[in-house]
Amino acid sequence: GENVEQHPSTLSVQEGDSAVIKCTYSDSASNYFPWYKQELGKGPQLIIDIRSNVGEKKDQRIAVTLNKTAKHFSLHITETQPEDSAVYFCAASTGYSSASKIIFGSGTRLSIRP
């Protein structure tokens, strides 16, 4: 089955700098890659997602890149702000078939230093 590995497990960056989180997946059939943000005491919330027919997607300060050949995808946060501090999860899925089970990475705890 699918396996998703996420690095690093913790990341601390200065406010205003960029943060990058990387993930690899094992199932070449995966075609949907969401990123979730989890704030303390809350459930995860989708922040951006990308499909396998797209190499990059941007939404304001957040961008995701996908390399299907290498089976890895990354989250980039630019101009980091204190409210970006949270745990981030990458995930992979085979898309819209049936219930489209999502396999999550182990998470990255991002801390923004003032």
Place this chain on the structure above:
Amino acid sequence: NAGVTQTPKFRVLKTGQSMTLLCAQDMNHEYMYWYRQDPGMGLRLIHYSVGEGTTAKGEVPDGYNVSRLKKQNFLLGLESAAPSQTSVYFCASRPRIETSQGLAGSSYEQYFGPGTRLTVT
């Protein structure tokens, strides 16, 4: 519109006790999921449901049972709790998306509840 709600928020059980976690969603979503979250292991799927009256096993189903008698509710049961089931449990839901809509770029976003922190002593 409350979204996805979970009851209770916290619970402490003794080994061997039973309990039921309730998940409710008011978004008329077809699909519902139960996950557990453990440190360093992300979210792992326990069971899921693609519609009222149907359930299926996820990655870590042992020791849990589920029921989906009503579309808006998804119940997770522990018949005989064990310390290994100490975890934070999250419920999620999402709408069913037809293949054509999926190809057009609809989101497969799962909407998560706030979680239930369960400790088994």
